[in-house]
Amino acid sequence: MIALYILIPVAIALVGFAIWLFFWAVDSGQYDDLDGPAHSILFDDEDPKHQAAVKQIQQQDADQDSQKPPHA
Missing domain, CATH: 1.20.5 (Single alpha-helices involved in coiled-coils or other helix-helix interfaces)
Incomplete structure (x- = not known):
């Protein structure tokens, strides 16, 4: 007890x-980002299409960050 x-x-x-x-x-x-690491192992890092897709996603993220209003 x-x-x-x-x-x-x-x-x-x-x-x-x-x-x-x-x-x-x-x-x-x-x-x-739960899906990114799981999908990244499926692609060859040297593949030009994969590198282009990564750059496109990074550009989209940068564009979204620049469109957010600054914090007060």
Whole structure:
């Protein structure tokens, strides 16, 4: 019975830490691009079409970033 007085607060602390860690990961952008790394292994890095597609995506990202209003 004494062990429950120790294990229950430890379990609650671990759950709280796991929730905090999940929200930290979401806020820091860990889940922003789930498909990119999975698809990148399917293509040869030396392929000119692949390099052109990567440059196009980077240009689109840069264009989207430049269209965002500055933070106040």
